Amino acid sequence: xxxxxxxWSQTGNTKKVAEAIFDTLPEEKSMKTMxxxxxxxxxxxxxxxxxxxxxxxxxxxxKFLAAHAAGRKIALFLTHAMPSDSDDPQQQEMLAKELxxxxxxCSKSELSGLFHCQGELSEKTANELxxxxxxxxxxxxxxxxxxxxxxNYAELAEARDFAGAILFPGxxx
Ligand SMILES: Cc1cc2nc3c(=O)[nH]c(=O)nc-3n(C[C@H](O)[C@H](O)[C@H](O)COP(=O)(O)O)c2cc1C
Numbered sequence: 424x425x426x427x428x429x430x431w432s433q434t435g436n437t438k439k440v441a442e443a444i445f446d447t448l449p450e451e452k453s454m455k456t457m458x459x460x461x462x463x464x465x466x467x468x469x470x471x472x473x474x475x476x477x478x479x480x481x482x483x484x485x486k487f488l489a490a491h492a493a494g495r496k497i498a499l500f501l502t503h504a505m506p507s508d509s510d511d512p513q514q515q516e517m518l519a520k521e522l523x524x525x526x527x528x529c530s531k532s533e534l535s536g537l538f539h540c541q542g543e544l545s546e547k548t549a550n551e552l553x554x555x556x557x558x559x560x561x562x563x564x565x566x567x568x569x570x571x572x573x574x575n576y577a578e579l580a581e582a583r584d585f586a587g588a589i590l591f592p593g594x595x596x
Pocket of ligand 1: 431432433434435436437438473474475476477478479502503504505521541542543544545548563
Protein backbone atom coordinates (compact mmCIF):
# COMPACT_ATOMS: atom_id res chain seq x y z
CA UNK A 424 0.00 0.00 0.00
CA UNK A 425 1.39 3.41 -0.99
CA UNK A 426 0.65 6.16 1.52
CA UNK A 427 1.22 9.89 1.24
CA UNK A 428 1.17 12.45 4.03
CA UNK A 429 0.61 15.90 2.57
CA UNK A 430 0.22 19.11 4.55
CA TRP A 431 0.13 22.87 4.49
CA SER A 432 1.45 24.65 7.55
CA GLN A 433 2.15 28.32 8.08
CA THR A 434 3.77 28.25 11.51
CA GLY A 435 4.72 24.59 11.94
CA ASN A 436 1.93 23.12 14.09
CA THR A 437 0.31 21.06 11.36
CA LYS A 438 3.77 20.01 10.19
CA LYS A 439 4.43 18.54 13.66
CA VAL A 440 1.26 16.47 13.40
CA ALA A 441 2.22 15.42 9.85
CA GLU A 442 5.60 14.19 11.12
CA ALA A 443 4.02 12.27 14.00
CA ILE A 444 1.63 10.53 11.59
CA PHE A 445 4.39 9.88 9.08
CA ASP A 446 6.65 8.28 11.75
CA THR A 447 3.93 5.78 12.58
CA LEU A 448 3.23 4.64 9.04
CA PRO A 449 4.75 1.52 7.55
CA GLU A 450 6.57 1.62 4.20
CA GLU A 451 5.79 2.47 1.41
CA LYS A 452 5.26 6.08 2.45
CA SER A 453 6.18 9.64 1.53
CA MET A 454 5.59 13.08 2.98
CA LYS A 455 5.21 16.29 0.97
CA THR A 456 3.94 19.82 1.30
CA MET A 457 0.91 20.70 -0.81
CA UNK A 458 3.09 22.81 -3.07
CA UNK A 459 5.20 19.75 -3.88
CA UNK A 460 2.31 17.57 -5.03
CA UNK A 461 1.46 17.41 -8.70
CA UNK A 462 -0.92 14.47 -8.56
CA UNK A 463 -2.23 11.90 -6.09
CA UNK A 464 -2.18 9.15 -8.70
CA UNK A 465 -0.63 5.95 -7.42
CA UNK A 466 -1.38 6.51 -3.72
CA UNK A 467 -3.82 4.16 -2.00
CA UNK A 468 -4.30 6.41 1.02
CA UNK A 469 -3.54 10.10 1.55
CA UNK A 470 -3.36 11.87 4.93
CA UNK A 471 -4.13 15.55 4.29
CA UNK A 472 -3.38 18.19 6.93
CA UNK A 473 -3.95 21.93 7.29
CA UNK A 474 -4.77 24.56 9.92
CA UNK A 475 -8.28 25.95 10.31
CA UNK A 476 -8.28 29.57 9.21
CA UNK A 477 -11.27 31.88 9.29
CA UNK A 478 -13.49 28.92 10.25
CA UNK A 479 -12.49 26.62 7.41
CA UNK A 480 -9.65 25.45 5.21
CA UNK A 481 -7.23 28.23 4.15
CA UNK A 482 -7.37 29.16 0.43
CA UNK A 483 -4.30 27.15 -0.73
CA UNK A 484 -5.72 24.00 0.86
CA UNK A 485 -9.17 24.56 -0.67
CA LYS A 486 -7.45 24.77 -4.03
CA PHE A 487 -5.52 21.58 -3.30
CA LEU A 488 -8.64 19.69 -2.22
CA ALA A 489 -10.61 20.89 -5.25
CA ALA A 490 -7.83 19.84 -7.61
CA HIS A 491 -6.84 16.49 -6.11
CA ALA A 492 -9.13 15.02 -3.45
CA ALA A 493 -12.14 13.82 -5.44
CA GLY A 494 -12.42 10.05 -5.59
CA ARG A 495 -9.40 9.51 -3.27
CA LYS A 496 -9.27 7.62 -0.01
CA ILE A 497 -8.17 10.29 2.46
CA ALA A 498 -7.83 11.02 6.18
CA LEU A 499 -7.78 14.60 7.43
CA PHE A 500 -5.69 16.08 10.23
CA LEU A 501 -6.31 19.63 11.35
CA THR A 502 -4.96 22.08 13.88
CA HIS A 503 -6.84 25.08 15.25
CA ALA A 504 -6.63 27.67 17.99
CA MET A 505 -9.94 26.67 19.57
CA PRO A 506 -9.57 24.31 22.52
CA SER A 507 -10.72 20.77 21.75
CA ASP A 508 -11.92 20.15 25.31
CA SER A 509 -13.71 23.40 26.11
CA ASP A 510 -16.57 23.33 28.67
CA ASP A 511 -18.14 26.29 26.92
CA PRO A 512 -21.03 25.08 24.70
CA GLN A 513 -20.57 28.07 22.38
CA GLN A 514 -16.93 27.18 21.76
CA GLN A 515 -17.85 23.51 21.32
CA GLU A 516 -20.44 24.47 18.74
CA MET A 517 -18.08 26.79 16.92
CA LEU A 518 -15.37 24.13 16.72
CA ALA A 519 -17.88 21.50 15.53
CA LYS A 520 -18.97 23.91 12.78
CA GLU A 521 -15.36 24.58 11.75
CA LEU A 522 -14.67 20.87 11.48
CA UNK A 523 -17.87 20.28 9.49
CA UNK A 524 -16.88 23.08 7.16
CA UNK A 525 -13.48 21.45 6.58
CA UNK A 526 -15.15 18.06 6.00
CA UNK A 527 -17.52 19.62 3.47
CA UNK A 528 -14.57 20.42 1.19
CA CYS A 529 -13.92 16.67 0.97
CA SER A 530 -17.44 15.61 0.05
CA LYS A 531 -16.21 13.95 -3.15
CA SER A 532 -13.55 11.91 -1.35
CA GLU A 533 -13.72 8.68 0.59
CA LEU A 534 -13.05 10.20 4.02
CA SER A 535 -11.68 7.53 6.39
CA GLY A 536 -11.38 9.76 9.43
CA LEU A 537 -10.54 13.14 10.87
CA PHE A 538 -8.03 14.04 13.58
CA HIS A 539 -7.83 17.49 15.07
CA CYS A 540 -6.04 19.22 17.91
CA GLN A 541 -5.14 22.64 19.16
CA GLY A 542 -2.19 24.47 17.59
CA GLU A 543 -0.29 27.36 19.10
CA LEU A 544 -1.13 30.78 17.75
CA SER A 545 2.32 32.31 17.28
CA GLU A 546 3.04 35.70 18.84
CA LYS A 547 3.53 37.23 15.39
CA THR A 548 0.21 35.79 14.17
CA ALA A 549 -1.63 36.94 17.31
CA ASN A 550 -0.27 40.47 16.84
CA GLU A 551 -1.33 40.50 13.19
CA LEU A 552 -4.82 39.23 14.04
CA UNK A 553 -5.11 41.86 16.79
CA UNK A 554 -4.14 44.59 14.29
CA UNK A 555 -6.69 43.37 11.72
CA UNK A 556 -9.54 45.20 13.49
CA UNK A 557 -11.81 42.30 12.49
CA UNK A 558 -13.60 41.39 15.76
CA UNK A 559 -13.65 37.61 15.12
CA UNK A 560 -9.92 37.54 14.31
CA UNK A 561 -9.20 39.69 17.37
CA UNK A 562 -11.05 37.10 19.46
CA UNK A 563 -8.68 34.44 18.15
CA UNK A 564 -5.69 36.63 18.96
CA UNK A 565 -6.88 36.79 22.57
CA UNK A 566 -6.81 32.96 22.71
CA UNK A 567 -3.03 32.85 22.29
CA UNK A 568 -2.15 32.24 25.98
CA UNK A 569 -4.37 29.14 25.99
CA UNK A 570 -2.79 27.75 22.83
CA UNK A 571 0.87 27.87 23.85
CA UNK A 572 2.63 24.50 23.67
CA UNK A 573 0.09 22.84 21.36
CA UNK A 574 0.22 20.39 19.74
CA ASN A 575 1.68 18.87 22.89
CA TYR A 576 3.16 15.44 23.56
CA ALA A 577 -0.23 13.85 24.30
CA GLU A 578 -1.82 15.30 21.16
CA LEU A 579 1.03 14.04 18.99
CA ALA A 580 0.60 10.60 20.57
CA GLU A 581 -3.11 10.78 19.72
CA ALA A 582 -2.19 11.67 16.14
CA ARG A 583 -0.03 8.52 15.96
CA ASP A 584 -2.92 6.45 17.34
CA PHE A 585 -5.20 8.02 14.76
CA ALA A 586 -2.86 6.96 11.94
CA GLY A 587 -2.81 3.42 13.35
CA ALA A 588 -6.60 3.31 13.56
CA ILE A 589 -6.91 4.47 9.93
CA LEU A 590 -4.53 1.78 8.76
CA PHE A 591 -5.90 -1.00 10.94
CA PRO A 592 -9.57 -0.22 11.60
CA GLY A 593 -11.10 -2.30 14.36
CA UNK A 594 -7.76 -3.16 15.97
CA UNK A 595 -7.37 -1.63 19.46
CA UNK A 596 -3.89 -0.83 20.80
C1 LIG B 1 -5.37 34.20 9.66
C2 LIG B 1 -5.66 33.12 10.69
C3 LIG B 1 -6.94 32.71 10.90
C4 LIG B 1 -7.22 31.71 11.84
N1 LIG B 1 -8.51 31.32 12.00
C5 LIG B 1 -8.80 30.34 12.91
C6 LIG B 1 -10.13 29.88 13.04
O1 LIG B 1 -11.06 30.31 12.37
N2 LIG B 1 -10.38 28.93 13.97
C7 LIG B 1 -9.38 28.41 14.77
O2 LIG B 1 -9.70 27.56 15.60
N3 LIG B 1 -8.10 28.79 14.61
C8 LIG B 1 -7.79 29.74 13.70
N4 LIG B 1 -6.48 30.12 13.52
C9 LIG B 1 -5.42 29.46 14.32
C10 LIG B 1 -4.66 28.37 13.55
O3 LIG B 1 -5.57 27.43 12.98
C11 LIG B 1 -3.73 27.57 14.48
O4 LIG B 1 -2.83 28.40 15.16
C12 LIG B 1 -2.99 26.49 13.70
O5 LIG B 1 -2.44 25.55 14.59
C13 LIG B 1 -1.85 27.04 12.83
O6 LIG B 1 -1.25 25.94 12.16
P1 LIG B 1 0.14 25.99 11.41
O7 LIG B 1 1.20 26.28 12.46
O8 LIG B 1 0.30 24.64 10.83
O9 LIG B 1 0.09 27.08 10.39
C14 LIG B 1 -6.17 31.11 12.59
C15 LIG B 1 -4.85 31.52 12.35
C16 LIG B 1 -4.59 32.51 11.42
C17 LIG B 1 -3.17 32.92 11.16
